Amino acid sequence: MTTTTTTTDVRAAAPAFAARPAHRDPNVLRWTGAFTASTLGDSVYYLALSWSAVRSGTPGQAGLVLAVGAVPRALFMLAGGVLADRLGPRRVVIGSDAVRALLVLGLAATLFLASPGLWALAAVALLFGVVDALFLPAVGALPPRIAAPDQLARIQGLRGLAQRSGAVLGAPLGGLAVAVGGPATAFGVAGLLFALSVPLLCALRLGPPPPKAETAGQGGGGAFAELVDGLRHLRRNRIVGHLMVVVLLSDLGFAGPLNVGLALLADQRGWGAAGIGWVLAGFGTGAGAASLLLTVRGRVPRAGAVCGVTMLLGAVSIGALATTGRLPVATAVALSIGLLAGLSGALCNALVQTACDPAYLGRVSAVAAFCSLGVAPLTFPLTGAAIGVWGLGPVYAVSAAVCALCGLYTLAVPALRRAELPAPPDRPARGTR
Template identity: 75%
Template sequence: MTSTTKTETTTRTAEDGTTADRTAGAPAPSRPAYRDLNVLRWLGAFTASTLGDSVYYLALSWAAVRGGSPAQAGLVMAVSAVPRALLMLGGGVLADRFGPRRVVIVSDAVRALVVLGLAAVLMAASPGLWVLAAVALVFGVVDALFLPAVGALPPRIAAHDQLARVQGMRGLAYRVGLVLGAPLGGLAVALGGSAAAFGVAGLLFVLSLPLLLTLRIRPLPADDATAQEGAGPLRDLADGLRYLRRHRVLGPLMIVIALSDLGFVGPFNVGLAVLSDTRGWGASGIGWILAGFGAGAAVASLLITVRGHIPRAGAVKAWTLTLGAGSIAALAYVPQLPAAVAVAVLVGLLGGLSGSLCGSLVQTHCDPAYLGRVTSVSSFFSLGVAPLTFPLTGAAIGLWGPGPVYVVSAAICALGGVYSLSVPALRRAELPRTPPRDRS
């Protein structure tokens, strides 16, 4: 068994982007993150929660379609986006103020109670759509708390030099949740209807709780842990935004994340349905393209998990984002489905690598005391602002066809890459090096 030290020297990023050494009183793991039982417990909890999300959304959409018109079903599915967008920044404040593990545990406990309660109601009666809308609304509120807390948790469970690996492991778990969640939810619906699917989702949320409760949490150093004492929530939020604005790496990185999400989500959501229809690929074509993208993204996450350190991470992130943007544009001009799937694999590989590196740079350059608020800002762009482009994307495709819209969307992504290259601190940003003992 490898030994551990009683103290650990880490690097704290100051508000101006410079770094300063500090000594933390938590033991430093002497093994890679994928061999750390504490990290693996977190990974199991995150995977169970992600699977629960996938099963829940499938069950919700099925129940809404069976209980009302397509327009009403769409409204039920969209309800959760409103509180998620409005409350996301506040969720980051709560994660930093009360601790991310506590917020994640409460979030999954609320999910479990609400979904299992809905399953029981569906078994006993046939409630109206207003019940489904109320559950979706609660889930939107919980997501606004859960997502920033999940982003702030890794520095509390892993060493600084292992955070890139943890980000890669999180990406793999997310892909597993997406790939397995839909078939699991579909099987539950086929065997027992929406009630059974909601029951499965609730049990998956329950499964995450004992794993989260057994996590060993690394305390923040005293200077970080006491930084927000005496301040109110609004002051906390203002301090977090001020920290982000002054940071030479994280401030520009938020702009890059916003541009990449704005350029990506339209073509790979609304755009794929129209593209598959116009090419005659049908619904199965959408599935194959998404499967190709997921495979490429999974390979990118696996690469970061195994290597742990990507040299010149800032520059690699910028170039993969720029090249991935070109692949998005090419997708609209590929006439055959096999070629489109191959392009989607390339988009997933390059986009997954740039996205994982963005997440890793956030994790490693942000002071842990601010990480909940910083994560809430990036999640606000990804899950709050970017989805608002769906109606615009659909209208633009109706006017000009998929080709020009894909090109414009790709140009927005490429602008994020070019901007990243133009900011010296971001272009030169590095991930912490993995000690030699982790490579053996």
């Protein structure tokens, strides 16, 4: 027998939470503060790691050190989802941030006392990648345990603002720490930021854990059986399974042009490094505006249809970015990309969290993170090679076509097109009485 989980089912089973908007709920704000501190810690850590690796070895060796952390993150991401569902997301997030704090502070102390070389950096990068693989699915599964379903869009907005803050403030903070006291000081700052998140997470008030899924693979056959059962849930759930296709397609179309392609575009147009900064600032401003909109508004009617339309419009903007030769125009186009991609991405995440059976949310979050952080980066070398052969225009056009396909898929699948976010109790969703 196949089963589906609807937004109404999830909402009916949800625990009682404070009757206030998420951005005014102290419990949610504690989570936001912890996530912001952790995001800042990530930015400072990666800057310190890349700087230390470049100063300690050749460029090739530095690249290898940075890649060492990405491999275990991709390999253990799905296992992290199983662990989040088995132990509870808060335990996994607290443990992950505590271990990351100890790892990075230990590296800082080592660098203060000695010069261990690349082997120490590689070892920490490897362990950090393993812990990161556990952290990412758990942090994605935590919001439904701290707020009502009708507040999940606001939480996604707050999460987006935290991520923007980490990206904008983390690099200057890490650079200042390196300038003042060297990489050891920067690693120390990162470790303290990870440590700061732990008491905030410990102070969270959580709703009761979701009931265990009543399927053959759950609880009886070990971690692998639970993982397989989670993947089967994607097939059984008529909304969440399709949303994973949306996540994969959007990241495949979006990641290459906005990472590798942007640097090549700036070089070809003669904008230089400052031009890259302006375009990224435009993108960040647009994404931040989308997050702020969701945080304040809280709910977008016809979320599934809006998600599909914004993906189509975003595809047009991605294609247009390769056609402009003027930096101010490119910055404005990047702002529109950030606004549209930020809105569609946050709505997609909120729909996943409301439509998914709570017992599977860790594993589903792991699949989504694996698509974004495990599969999408594989397009980076392909994008660079394709631009070298065919040029910027055709590659950006193909990427825009993939994003447009993603939007069309969202609008063509009835379950996605009609998907709604839960409305507050005093404001029924469209079509309900």
